[in-house]
Amino acid sequence: MRAAVLGSPVAHSLSPLLHTTAYAALGLTDWTYTRREVTADELAGVVAGLDESWRGLSLTMPLKEAAFDVAATVSDVARDAGAVNTLVRRTDGGWDGHNTDVxxxxxxxxxxxxxxxxxxxxxxxxxxxxxxxxxxxxxxxxxxxxxxxxxxxxxxxxxxxxxxxxxxxxxxxxxxxxxxxxxxxxxxxxxxxxxxxxxxxxxxxxxxxxxxxxxxxxxxxxxxxxxxxxxxxxxxxxADVVSGLEMLVRQAALQVELFTGRAAPLEAMAEAARREVGA
Missing domain, CATH: 3.40.50.720 (NAD(P)-binding Rossmann-like Domain)
Structure with a gap:
C-alpha cells in the first residue's frame, strides 16, 4: 500500500516522518509513504496516473484548492474551508476529498x-x-x-x-x-x-x-x-505559546486513520516530530 505528500515546495514536509512512524507502530509493514514535488497544474495528471496500490495523498500548498477538481466527493468541512488537504482512495478507484487541518x-x-x-x-x-x-x-x-x-x-x-x-x-x-x-x-x-x-x-x-x-x-x-x-x-x-507542530501531528493522525482504517498512534507520532525539530 502506498501513500505520499504532494506539493511545491515539499522537501521540508514532516509528513513522511509522521506517517512512516505511524505505520511502523501499527505493524503495517506493507505500507510506504513518500513525498513528490507537484504543482497545481500537474495535480490532475499525477493523480490520474496512480495505480491501485495508492491509498491516500496528503496535499500541501499550492494543491488544496486544485484538489477539488480531482475529487469525486468532498466532505462538508473541506467544502466549507475551501481547502482539500487529503485524498482517500475509493473502492471504485476515485478519490474522496477531506480536510484534516480543521x-x-x-x-x-x-x-x-x-x-x-x-x-x-x-x-x-x-x-x-x-x-x-x-x-x-x-x-x-x-x-x-x-x-x-x-x-x-x-x-x-x-x-x-x-x-x-x-x-x-x-x-x-x-x-x-x-x-x-x-x-x-x-x-x-x-x-x-x-x-x-x-x-x-x-x-x-x-x-x-x-x-x-x-x-x-x-x-x-x-x-x-x-x-x-x-x-x-x-x-x-x-502569552502561553503553542507551536504549529501540535496541529501538524493531529491532522496527520487523522489522515493515517482515513488511509488505513486504524486508530493512529498519536503520542508516537508527536514524539518523533518533537525529536526531529528539537522541541
Whole structure:
C-alpha cells in the first residue's frame, strides 16, 4: 500500500516522518509513504496516473484548492474551508476529498487550553491573524471550540471579508481590523496563520504598543525554525505559546486513520516530530 505528500515546495514536509512512524507502530509493514514535488497544474495528471496500490495523498500548498477538481466527493468541512488537504482512495478507484487541518487545529487548541472555553471568566473572544488559505480552516476550528466573537486581523481586505462571512455563516460575530491592530484587545485566544515572512513585523507590534498578553494563548501555525519571532515576542509579553507542530501531528493522525482504517498512534507520532525539530 502506498501513500505520499504532494506539493511545491515539499522537501521540508514532516509528513513522511509522521506517517512512516505511524505505520511502523501499527505493524503495517506493507505500507510506504513518500513525498513528490507537484504543482497545481500537474495535480490532475499525477493523480490520474496512480495505480491501485495508492491509498491516500496528503496535499500541501499550492494543491488544496486544485484538489477539488480531482475529487469525486468532498466532505462538508473541506467544502466549507475551501481547502482539500487529503485524498482517500475509493473502492471504485476515485478519490474522496477531506480536510484534516480543521480537526488538527481544534485538537491542538483544545489540548493547549485545557478546554479553555469552560474556564471561569473566559470571554469566548478570539483574534485570527491572516486571511490566507489556512485562515478558513482556523476559522472553522474556532467555531468548533465555541468562540462567539472574532476579530480577523489582516492586510487583504477582500480576503478578510470572506473569512468574516464564514464566521457569520456559523453564527459567530466577526469583523475585520487592520493587521497592525491585532494587539488591541486580542481576547483570550490568538491564532496566527501568517507566513514566516510576516512574523518579525507582527511580533514587533507588541513592543511598540507595550501589550501585556498575560492570560492569552497564541497558536502559531508555523512549526519550522521554531520559535518564530512572533512566538518569541508573545511569550516575552506573557502569552502561553503553542507551536504549529501540535496541529501538524493531529491532522496527520487523522489522515493515517482515513488511509488505513486504524486508530493512529498519536503520542508516537508527536514524539518523533518533537525529536526531529528539537522541541
Amino acid at each position: 480537526a488538527g487545529l481544534a485538537g491542538a487548541l483544545d489540548a493547549a487550553l485545557d478546554a479553555a472555553l469552560a474556564v471561569d471568566g473566559h470571554d469566548d473572544r478570539a483574534t485570527l491573524l491572516g486571511s490566507g488559505a489556512t485562515s478558513r480552516s482556523a476559522a472553522l476550528a474556532l467555531v468548533d471550540l465555541g468562540v462567539r466573537e472574532v476579530r480577523v486581523a489582516a492586510r487583504n481586505t477582500e480576503a478578510a471579508a470572506a473569512v468574516v462571512a464564514l464566521f457569520e455563516s456559523h453564527g459567530v460575530a466577526a469583523g475585520h481590523v487592520p493587521l497592525e491592530h491585532w494587539v488591541r484587545e486580542p481576547g483570550r485566544l490568538v491564532v496566527s496563520t501568517l507566513p514566516p515572512s510576516a512574523s518579525t513585523a507582527v511580533g514587533a507590534l507588541l513592543e511598540h504598543d507595550r501589550t501585556d498578553l498575560g492570560g492569552v494563548t497564541l497558536l502559531d501555525v508555523v512549526y519550522a525554525e521554531w520559535p518564530t519571532p512572533l512566538a518569541r515576542a508573545a511569550q516575552a509579553h506573557g
